[in-house]
Amino acid sequence: MDAPAATPDLFHALAAPARRRVIDLLAQGPQTVNELLPQFDMSQPALSQHLKILRDAGLVAADQRGRHRHYRLIGHRLREVRDWAARYERFWTSRLDALGRVLEEAEGAP
Amino acid sequence: MDAPAATPDLFHALAAPARRRVIDLLAQGPQTVNELLPQFDMSQPALSQHLKILRDAGLVAADQRGRHRHYRLIGHRLREVRDWAARYERFWTSRLDALGRVLEEAEGAP
DNA sequence: ATATTGTATAAGCGGCTACTTATTCGTCAA
DNA sequence: TTGACGAATAAGTAGCCGCTTATACAATAT
Numbered sequence A, B: 001m002d003a004p005a006a007t008p009d010l011f012h013a014l015a016a017p018a019r020r021r022v023i024d025l026l027a028q029g030p031q032t033v034n035e036l037l038p039q040f041d042m043s044q045p046a047l048s049q050h051l052k053i054l055r056d057a058g059l060v061a062a063d064q065r066g067r068h069r070h071y072r073l074i075g076h077r078l079r080e081v082r083d084w085a086a087r088y089e090r091f092w093t094s095r096l097d098a099l100g101r102v103l104e105e106a107e108g109a110p
Numbered sequence C: 001a002t003a004t005t006g007t008a009t010a011a012g013c014g015g016c017t018a019c020t021t022a023t024t025c026g027t028c029a030a
Numbered sequence D: 001t002t003g004a005c006g007a008a009t010a011a012g013t014a015g016c017c018g019c020t021t022a023t024a025c026a027a028t029a030t
Helices: A009-016 A017-026 A033-039 A043-054 A076-086 A098-109 B008-015 B017-026 B031-039 B044-056 B075-086 B098-109
Strands: A060-065 A068-073 B060-065 B068-073
Touching: A009 A017, A009 A043, A009 A076, A017 A033, A017 A043, A017 A068, A033 A043, A033 A068, A043 A060, A043 B008, A076 B044, A076 B075, B008 B017, B008 B044, B008 B075, B017 B031, B017 B044, B017 B060, B017 B068, B031 B044, B031 B068, B044 B060
Parallel strands: none
Antiparallel strands: A060 A068, B060 B068
């Protein structure tokens, strides 16, 4: 049991604020690059590059229709993120948060 | 409502596999730098630098006792990650995943 | 005081990231 | 066809990231 924590690319894709913003915008419904663009202070190629990273990470998909390319959110990978974080749920529930400190003192005073 | 998505540094801190690994190891109980070190293929300073980033992001805390420094996991920020991802839960539950496609067709054929 | 141990910081460096502008590719309209 | 438009890719660049080694700092032990 090494690192069960989803593909590295996944968290890397989420590291950039701009890409999390794209996810947020796409959660309101599919949009094209040019529809997304005004929300960002960057060029179209820059945004397309972000979208490529999100695509490679499996976070979004693009459906081409006509000469437009509609991007939409893919839930699956986001679920992986939720599940990864949820593994540590016991660290924030039922005051078990103090467990760390308890263990410290236990092993500190033998 | 701009970007309610937790501090940028949080996701950046999680982007590096080594740091997620630290989180995983600390989930088994507090450990010092030198206890963690053998699990990694890097120098002690490198690991200390990762720990600093995790500390700055509020993901871990260090309790000094004697000349040892015990690192422990902080649940709060991990909860933020879970909550962030959970915001998109509707994209992976109850086949609502196909919602994107539906909306596309709706706006595509007016 | 001095030495030893545990850990952090400093300085430096190659490689990757996130942008830019310029160009190409694909699809439709005339 | 040709032209226009939407979007991707190419090429280049400044700055950040993650590592290294060397050094400094902090706390105990002698």
